Amino acid sequence: MNTATRGRYGLLSFLICCATALSPCFVVDGWRAAPLLGVWAGLAGLRWYHDDREVVTDCLVFGVLSALWNWGTLKKAVLQEWDAKLVWSWVGFALLLATVAHFLGHGRKDADLLLEGVSPWTLRYPKARIFPCTTKHARMFPKRHAFEYSYLQCGFPVVPAGVDADKKGVGSGSDSQLGSWWMCVKAEHYLNRGNGARGFYNKLKTFLREQRVDDGEWSYAYLVTAPRFLGYAFNPVSFWYIYDADHHLNKMILEVNNTFGERRMYLLDGSNVAPVLPQPTTTNASGPDLTVGAKSRFNDIWMKDFHVSPFNSRKGSYVLRAQDPFPHAMFDDPVIDNTITLISSKDHAKLVARLNSTGKALDPAKMGILDTIWFVLNWWWVGLVTFPRIVKEAGRLFFKRKLHVWFRPEVLHTGIGRQPTQAETELCKVFVDYLFVQVNRAQKPLSITLHTAIPDYPVRIIATTQVPGHTQAAKELVIRILSPAFYSRFVHYAFTSEAFDRECVFTDEKNRTLWISRPELLPLLLEKSISSKALPTTKRSYLDELRWAFLRKLRCAPAPPAYAISTPSKAEITTEDVRTLPFSPMDRYVRSVYLHALSGQYRRTVTKLFLAQRLTFGFVEIVGLLDLIARVLLCSICFFQLGVIRAQATKADIYGYTANTFKDRALGAYFKEGTEGHGEWWWLIGSALSVSACHMYGLLKGYN
Incomplete structure (x- = not known):
């Protein structure tokens, strides 16, 4: 649907894909296959001109199948022509260029430059930390069930890049990604979907304004979440600690994600009085010193309106008891200790989930190369097994505990739907x-x-x-x-x-x-x-x-x-739309x-x-898979046909097109020789159709 793909760069990418797809056949068959491959390339160009996006996939499939089909001959031909030293020289040169381009691309960030009239933000704030944690879940009824797993959380400060003349924070977008290359979080994956280029701070400010929170009520935030480890992450819940200019924790955001890709952000201000519930023993017997007006714990209760687990309905309420990880901005021993209790619609504690630190928080700025390697070796797998662990416990609840399953309802207008296809x-x-x-x-x-x-x-x-x-x-x-x-x-x-x-x-x-x-x-x-x-x-x-x-x-x-909407009984007559x-x-x-x-x-x-x-x-994915299988099979027909041509041409001493064929303008002689050796003209037409079967299939679907 995007005609811009026919631009200069779209043509270049198509030509590269097409040349890559045809190269193995030319290496093996030379000019013998030129007529049929020319037809193949022409139909591919026609599909590209009409914005058929699948033509690139077909080119790649054709090239891969061609290389696999002729691997032995192709390997022999390449090894005879290429100099090993020259190949390794080109590989080394390409790696050098890639390294230089990487450092040049990351050497300077224009987003770090402050706008005119914006002064630097000088307020002290907590630094990034890594929190080794444990997550515990205990289900009270209708059946008892509990589990405990290790879990990794990271904390990142979300602060403005500067302040304007009114002393209000201003974001620059430079915080679109926080952390390092091996462990990071990206702004596009948090709060409202997309708009990652705006950065964490600007996205947070927009969300709070939508919730009618004045800019003067908060100063910065501290995000505690599961990081993207080597490009992958799954976050059941992320905690946003919202601080004011005096470093008082006055709000929290619980960003909840379910396994269906849906999301709900709960903004809490601690104004609701949480009921007295039995709590597990905390890690610290006595809390740290607090600033004037600060409180060590954040408590709140709110109504549940988001589907998280298939074993719980959307009714009930949540109770949060969270410890402030940073009693003051420069606190050097932060602790995560958050407990969420699910209260049923009949005011019974149904489920208790707790996330708490199990050791001293790590400072990534002080970790050397060896410390980083050791940390990665010990924790790389935790994020990958989060979703399998959820599936495992769900299987136990369904097969062993025989719990009732609630089908997923659509999100309410307060939530965010899944990612679109x-x-x-x-x-x-x-x-x-x-x-x-x-x-x-x-x-x-x-x-x-x-x-x-x-x-x-x-x-x-x-x-x-x-x-x-x-x-x-x-x-x-x-x-x-x-x-x-x-x-x-x-x-x-x-x-x-x-x-x-x-x-x-x-x-x-x-x-x-x-x-x-x-x-x-x-x-x-x-x-x-x-x-x-x-x-x-x-x-x-x-x-x-x-x-x-x-x-x-x-x-x-x-x-x-x-x-x-209604379940008809046996006595009722079911209707069918026959319009x-x-x-x-x-x-x-x-x-x-x-x-x-x-x-x-x-x-x-x-x-x-x-x-x-x-x-x-x-399931549209199954239709897409069947379509891909059909295209792969149609591409395979090409190689059978080329194999027949190769065998018959070799037997009849016919080598197909050569450079002299074009120079001497002997095309008619070639076709005459080809038809006499292989049959009638219909055989050539059938061969062309067989070679380009995948393109004929694409043309049958139609274009714009």
């Missing part, structure tokens, strides 16, 4: 354009604030385009997409009103994939649906119309929600001249979703 990201762009058309077709002015659930463009304002001098007050409507799954479900509906009804208005709260602030405005938005005659359409070939007819034939209802489903209004909009550039990719994406729902229980 590529298909959902592309469908979101079409959905935004479609909403714009609907808004401007409405009888009265509308202004929609759309929260897309897409990290790259989280919010879109869609308003009626008004003529100057004839402006009217627009009715405001907020639409919040709760889960990116809304986009892949929306295309299943042939009627937009039905989609909004089933995904939001007339469904259980646990099934909602979007939230609408004023549902009464939906008739105003949808009163004039896009018809086939309302928009000018573009001419399509007969084959392209067949593809669209195939999409229309495949259209079906989306997967049923996890929580049924002949037309093109949806969004289909008709995409088929118009306005979105002609996106129509091909949209059709292929939607067709893939429909095939997945009908054939593979909704």
